[in-house]
Amino acid sequence: MSSTPKPTSSAQTSGAARLLQRQLKEMSTAKDLPGISVGLLNENNVFVWEVVLMINDDCKYYGGAYFRAHLTFPPEYPHLPPKLxxxxxxxxxxNIYASGELCISILHPPEDDKYGYETAAERWSPVQTPETILLSVISLFSEPNDESPANLDAAKLLRQDRAGESKEFRRRVRKCVRESLGED
Incomplete structure (x- = not known):
């Protein structure tokens, strides 16, 4: 499968916009999505959502936190993945680059992984929805993937923390949690 972008038709864009409006409405009114809040960053652009993830105290991420993110959808959505x-x-x-970009398999393009790390089945598929993406992100806070890191320092410190060799990962995460709560 080629990774060259295809021209986008206005019909495709309007179809994506309608789908996103419906998905946003469903998520905004869902009562079974604790810890997830979504809305539009700009009410005139349904392709960019503002997301707040409330990571609870029981999470292995060492304490409750509020993290804001932007979920940006391409005009080819749902055939191509958004970026968080x-x-x-x-x-x-x-699994988060210093720039803030999330690295998770389900947001990688729907093609074979040129490095052979992921199967096509682990990558983006149009059956994914904003809801399944955000639930996966919350799950990633409970179980970070240090096998394919975006942040090598965080992965190394997490491994040392798990092995009981260091508490630096935990210390850095707690600092980040305090910042997210406006305490630092």
Whole structure:
């Protein structure tokens, strides 16, 4: 499958916009999505959502936090994945680049992984929805993936923390959590 972008038709864009409006409405009124809040960053653009993830105290991410992110959808949605970028303070996490961009398999393009790490089945599929993406992100805070890190320092410190060799990962995460709560 080629990764070259295809021209986008206005019909495709309007179809994506209608789908996103419906999905946003469903998520905004859902009562079974604790810890997730969504809305439009700009009410004139349904392709960019503002997301707040409330990570609870029971999470292995060492305490409750509020992380803001932007979920940006391409005009080719749902055939191509959106991008999720955390806003400051960016969580210290093995699967989040310093820029705030999330690295998770389900947001990788629907093609074979040229490095052979992921199967096509693990990557983006049009059956994914904003809801399934955000639930996966919350799950990633409970179980970070240090096997394919976006943040090498965080992955290394997490491994040392798990092995009982260091508490630096935990210390850095707690600092990040305090910042997210406006305590630092």
């Amino acid at each position: 970028v955390f806003q400051a303070p960016v969580p210290f996490h093995p």
